[in-house]
Amino acid sequence: MLNSTLSELAGALARRSISSVELTRLCLERIARLNGALNAFITVDAERSLREAGAADERRAAGRAGSLTGIPLAHKDIYCTRGMLTTCGSRMLANFVSPYDAHVVERFAAAGTVLLGKTNMDEFAMGSSNETSHFGPAKNPWDTARVPGGSSGGSAAAVAARLAPAATGTDTGGSIRQPAAFTGVCGLKPTYGVVSRYGLIAFASSLDQGGPIAKSAEDLALLMNVMGGHDARDSTSLERAAEDYTRELKAPLAGLRIGLPREYFGAGIAPAVLARVREAIAWFEARGARLVELELPNSRLAVPVYYVIAPAEASSNLSRFDGVRYGHRTRDYADLADMYCRTRAEGFGAEVKRRILIGTYVLSHGYYDAYYLQAQKVRRLIARDFAEAFGRCELIMGPTAPSTAFALGANRDDPVQMYLNDIFTIPAPLAGLPALSIPCGFDAAGLPVGLQLTGNHFTEARLLGAAHRYQQETDWHRRVPAATPL
Amino acid sequence: MPLSPDEIQRLARLARLAVSPEEGEAVRAQLNRVLGLIDEMRAVDTAGVEPMSHAVASAPGAGQRLRADEVTEPDRHAEYQALAPAVERGLYLVPKVIE
Numbered sequence: 199m200l201n202s203t204l205s206e207l208a209g210a211l212a213r214r215s216i217s218s219v220e221l222t223r224l225c226l227e228r229i230a231r232l233n234g235a236l237n238a239f240i241t242v243d244a245e246r247s248l249r250e251a252g253a254a255d256e257r258r259a260a261g262r263a264g265s266l267t268g269i270p271l272a273h274k275d276i277y278c279t280r281g282m283l284t285t286c287g288s289r290m291l292a293n294f295v296s297p298y299d300a301h302v303v304e305r306f307a308a309a310g311t312v313l314l315g316k317t318n319m320d321e322f323a324m325g326s327s328n329e330t331s332h333f334g335p336a337k338n339p340w341d342t343a344r345v346p347g348g349s350s351g352g353s354a355a356a357v358a359a360r361l362a363p364a365a366t367g368t369d370t371g372g373s374i375r376q377p378a379a380f381t382g383v384c385g386l387k388p389t390y391g392v393v394s395r396y397g398l399i400a401f402a403s404s405l406d407q408g409g410p411i412a413k414s415a416e417d418l419a420l421l422m423n424v425m426g427g428h429d430a431r432d433s434t435s436l437e438r439a440a441e442d443y444t445r446e447l448k449a450p451l452a453g454l455r456i457g458l459p460r461e462y463f464g465a466g467i468a469p470a471v472l473a474r475v476r477e478a479i480a481w482f483e484a485r486g487a488r489l490v491e492l493e494l495p496n497s498r499l500a501v502p503v504y505y506v507i508a509p510a511e512a513s514s515n516l517s518r519f520d521g522v523r524y525g526h527r528t529r530d531y532a533d534l535a536d537m538y539c540r541t542r543a544e545g546f547g548a549e550v551k552r553r554i555l556i557g558t559y560v561l562s563h564g565y566y567d568a569y570y571l572q573a574q575k576v577r578r579l580i581a582r583d584f585a586e587a588f589g590r591c592e593l594i595m596g597p598t599a600p601s602t603a604f605a606l607g608a609n610r611d612d613p614v615q616m617y618l619n620d621i622f623t624i625p626a627p628l629a630g631l632p633a634l635s636i637p638c639g640f641d642a643a644g645l646p647v648g649l650q651l652t653g654n655h656f657t658e659a660r661l662l663g664a665a666h667r668y669q670q671e672t673d674w675h676r677r678v679p680a681a682t683p684l
Numbered sequence: 685m686p687l688s689p690d691e692i693q694r695l696a697r698l699a700r701l702a703v704s705p706e707e708g709e710a711v712r713a714q715l716n717r718v719l720g721l722i723d724e725m726r727a728v729d730t731a732g733v734e735p736m737s738h739a740v741a742s743a744p745g746a747g748q749r750l751r752a753d754e755v756t757e758p759d760r761h762a763e764y765q766a767l768a769p770a771v772e773r774g775l776y777l778v779p780k781v782i783e
Contacts, residue, residue: 297763390739404739433749436740502725505718513699520700522776527769534779535700543702551701555711556718558699559687568726574735576725581736614717630739655740 199224200360200684201676204269204417207363211258211268218258218268222251222312225270229314229361232682238336238346238355240275241283242315250312257310266424267310272365274353275316276323277303277408278397282313286399287321287331287349290525290545300397301429302366302408309424314362318352321547322516323373323401325349326619327609330549335606338381339679340645344603347377353411354381359682364412364421368398370405371504372599372623375635378411379598379648382637382677384665385411386418389655390630391436394429402511403434405504405627414675415636415665419443422658438656446663452486454664455591459494462596462622470641475597478638478649481668482595490591494583499576500625501617506560506573507628512550513557519545552613581629588654593661597622598635598648622650632658636665637674646674686716 199207199216210216226244233239247270254268278284278296280303285291299307306313318336320328328335328351336352338344339359346355350367354377357365367374369387378385386409393408400406410421422443429435456479463472483489521527521541528540546554560569587594599619609616626633631652638649653661669675678684687695689705692712696703703711761774770777 294767297760297767404737430751434738496728499725499728502722505722506725517700521769522778523764524767525769531779534781537779538700539696539702542700546701551703552711552714552718554699554701555692555695555703555715556722558695559715559719560722562695562698569722571735572726572728572730574737575730575733576728578733578736579728579730581739612717613714614721617718617721627739 200228201678202363203414204266204363204412204420207269208265212263218251218254218312219248221268222247222270222314225314225362232359232361235342236337236339236355236359236361237334238318238352238359238361239272239315240285240287240318240333240352243282246282247312247314254310254312264309266420268312269363270312270314271306272314272317272353272356272362273303274319274350274365274367276319276368276399277366278399279303279313279316282316284316284399285332287319287333288545288547288550289332290519292332292526294525296397298397301394301431302425303397305424317350317356317365320349320351321550322399322512323349323368323370324512324549324553326372326376326616328352329606329610330547332547338603339682340382340603341643342681344605344645345380347380347603349373350385350411351377354378354383354385357381357383357411357413358679360678360684364410364417366408366425367411368406368408369627370402370508371627372620374409374411375623375633375648375650376599376620378635379646380603382646382674383411383413384415384418384634384636384675385409386422386634386658386662387626387632388422388426388658389632390627391434392658393425394432394435396429396431400515402508403515404511405508407627414669415634415662416444416447418634419447419659419662441659443659443662446659447666449660449663450486451482451664451667454482454487454593455490456482456487457490457492457587457591457594459492459497459587459594459596461494461497466600467597468601468641471597471599471601471647474639474647475595475649478668479595481672482664485667492587492590494587494625496576496579496583497625500580500628501621503573503576503580503628504624505556505617506569507577509553509557510561510570511557513554513561516550516554549613577628580625584625584629584631592653593657593664594652596650598650599623602641602643602645602647626652631655632661634661634665636668639674687712687719
């Protein structure tokens with residue numbers, strides 16, 4: 199049951215071969231047994247979960263169940279949840295209980311899913327390893343001496359260890375896809391504006407996007423059917439008709455043009471990652487897809503551009519944490535300015551402070567044009583490269599990350615080395631494009647490798663379809679870490 | 685041009701972040717590393733390129749929409765203020781700013 203996909207679980211619930219309370223109890227028992235070693239959850243409220251599961255069972259008995267009613271899942275601790283802590287991985291919000299639910303949380307509640315708890319993450323989603331969390335890093339279930347990736351590392355670790363059938367994440371520069379790759383699960387970052395950011399604690403508003411993390415592409419599609427759609431409370435939410443993200447799961451691969459950017463297969467990529475990704479691409483080619491060599495010449499600038507735009511927007515967004523209306527307030531202070539400075543120095547960790555200072559610098563008087571405006575112009579050049587590429591192919595493939603999961607502490611003292619981990623995941627959010635990661639094998643150490651599929655705006659269903667076909671004939675996504683046996 | 689210790693303190697003041705002189709040197713070294721990374725994009729010729737502020741500007745409904753100027757929020761101040769470190773008679777308390 200724990201290794202079942204969402205459609206299998208939904209079927210079992212519909213047939214009454216298991217109740218939501220029984221399924222929820224299975225997950226809670228597994229969390230109680232394994233979370234100590236994995237630190238994937240920051241908050242678990244078993245009583246609340248079982249109450250919601252009971253309500254889901256009643257709803258089913260009354261004949262009002264939807265397709266996901268009674269399925270337990272976890273939310274990244276960046277989504278506001280009424281009546282439960284929302285810490286964003288920070289000391290600043292260590293005691294914060296939101297007075298309202300995020301749009302995504304509301305949608306899942308309306309669908310009748312059961313909330314298992316809130317998952318660990320890099321502080322304010324700033325990190326690629328989960329090590330910036332105030333609550334200590336989540337661990338990779340494939341090797342607990344290694345990171346699960348970040349920032350949605352807790353969600354990815356929870357799904358990989360089968361603590362939760364699925365989880366939500368958010369992606370600003372790779373925070374869904376890189377942890378999915380590092381832990382051998384699937385993660386989708388939708389087109390910017392498809393999933394409402396209402397109630398999602400803001401990091402970089404022009405990039406942040408919520409998305410699902412699950413065991414299969416089909417599961418991602420089912421979750422997107424709940425998460426996606428217009429919400430008037432987010433001014434950047436796009437007014438588009440509701441979509442069925444499962445509609446292309448059976449689409450044929452013959453004739454599909456797959457773009458292979460030269461820049462995604464160059465130096466600096468671990469040989470095993472390159473080998474597994476090439477094998478996966480050969481699988482698609484053998485089923486009738488056509489490979490198209492192309493170039494994304496400006497993608498080499500994506501990391502530098504990102505480290506202007508994201509910190510600039512973060513420095514602005516995080517100015518709200520001032521110790522006045524909610525969150526941490528320092529104990530001793532001389533005056534108002536001193537209270538702000540000490541509150542923020544105590545409440546934020548080193549990486550968050552670093553990004554606030556960089557953002558403050560690039561937005562400060564005399565530097566705005568040279569940094570922020572210039573970054574927005576280069577961002578357009580990066581987006582144009584993709585627009586041209588999608589004239590020649592339907593989707594782009596490459597590695598999700600240049601390596602498999604690295605050891606805890608490996609990049610602790612070198613932020614730039616850490617940032618370069620996101621070299622392949624940063625371009626898509628800069629261009630607002632949908633992209634997903636699926637597992638495509640393992641390296642010699644037994645660590646999962648991720649294959650990234652990037653598509654043009656609003657082609658999530660196509661990406662999910664291609665990934666689903668691959669998973670019909672491979673079983674990488676069914677593998678479970680030896681340390682967390684079923 | 686690398687940031688000086690004085691500039692780190694100026695940025696810290698602007699960002700309302702206390703950075704002690706002891707941590708200042710480590711922060712300065714790391715910020716300078718990051719600025720070195722960023723410098724790569726400064727040399728790019730972007731003459732005539734329109735800055736990109738919205739990721740999907742061409743999509744229907746993209747850009748900043750305006751909503752009707754109507755009251756949509758009920759009064760929930762008691763609930764919101766329950767989260768605050770210090771409140772009194774419906775007001776958020778901060779240290780005295782005017783003598």
